[in-house]
Amino acid sequence: MGRSPLTALVPLLILTTAACGVVDRDPATTLPPGTVHVLHSTSDAPLPGGRPADAAGLVGGHALLHVQETGVVTRLDRLTAQRWGLPEEVRADDGDELVWASLSLGGRQWRNADRDVEWARLTVLAGGVRTPITVPLTGSADPAVYTDAVLVSVPAGAPVLVQLTDDGVTQSIDVRSGERIDDARGVYPRPVQEDGFRYAGNGTINGVPVRFQAFADGYSLEPWAPGLGWARDGRAWLAVKRFRVSGGTADVELTLDPARVISVLGPDGTVHRAGTDRIPTSLSSGIIPHGVYVEVPADFRYGVLRFAPAHLKRGLDPVTWQREPAAADFPIGLS
Known part of the structure; x- marks a missing residue:
């Protein structure tokens, strides 16, 4: 009995299918929800779907975090993944997506080397789970090139936060x-x-002439001050940048108490005095830098700083002057 034409076609169909090499498996690695990757690029390769995040910056006491771009995608192709340190193409599972942020971490005194204690830390909050991450310090809050990013796999539309915890x-x-x-x-x-x-x-004190000099490089608003902590809600610390003062003699040793010597007049007429947690510092040994912070309203942009050296102390006691050094006022304008 001869074979029918249909029977004869079966081996041919099998061979044709095998020869075509039909593969329905996606070559990308699937990242399950909750996966967090810290990425680093050595070639400054862009991540897909990015948009600027100009308002995304956080200022802490020890760290400054800036996010340059954020994006949402379903996959990273192989070349992009490898440029960012991943071994192969990655994708989100059906119903999930990949959320990313390119970021820069700057600051100083991130860690107390003597006690190996971190004062600040970064985490990602996604799906109710906090994942600690480690990002290299750049030493700047706004570098020219952003080479670090965080990539998170989450269900579509789920919130993703990058969090900076600093001094509690x-x-x-x-x-x-x-x-x-x-x-x-x-x-x-x-x-x-x-x-x-x-x-x-x-x-002049007890017939001895005393000359004073004081310098400051500028001003900035800070949410946190060393030794003073976080400013109260609705307020900020006005930092007098690199304040230096000299004065006194070996016979007339004077000390600086910032709360007595420095004050700021706000535009509404309110006087704000410098905060201090410090033991007064001797001035007779020359120009000494001091950290001076004045708590002001968070929307403070202009005012007048008054430097009043007549309120310096001798040891911990007020000074009796034959001739008081004059106070001086200096305008402050923040842009």
Whole structure:
């Protein structure tokens, strides 16, 4: 009995299918929800779907976090993945997506080397789970090139936050919107006036002439001050940048108490005095830098700083002057 034409075609169909090499498997690695990757690029390769996040910055006491771009995609192709340190193409599972943010971390005194204690840390909050992440310090809050990013796999539409916890306060950036959320403190970038003040004055104590000099490089608004902590809600620390003062003699040793010597007059006429947690410092040994911070309303942009050296002390006691050095006022303008 001869074979039918249909029977004869069966081996041919099998061979044709095998020869075509039909493969329905996706070559990309699937990242399950909750997966968090910190990425680093050595070639400054862009991530897909990015949009600027100009408002996404957080200022802490020890760290400054800036997010340059954020994006939402379903996969990273092989070349892009490898440029960002992943071994192969990756994708989100059906119904999920990949949310990313390119970021830069700057600051100083991130870790206490003597006690191996971190004062600040970064985490990603997604799906109710916080995942600690480690990002290299750049030493700047606004570098020219962003080479670090965080990639998170989540269900479509699920919120993703990058959080900076510094000195007990947590601040957040919404990665999808690229904006700080309500728990963020301070301003970013910090308004700065580069022109500070210069003071020179003379006084007489017990017949001894005493000449004073004081310098400051400028001002900035800070949400946190060393030794003073976070400013109260609705307020910020006005930092007198690199304040230096000299005066006194070996016979007349004077000390600086910032709360007595420095004050700021706000535009509404309110006087704000410098905060201090410090033991007064001797001035007779030459020019000494001091950290001076004045708590002002968070929307403070201009006012007048008064430097009043007549309120210096001798040891811990007030000074009796035959001739007081004059106080001087200096305008402050933050742009």
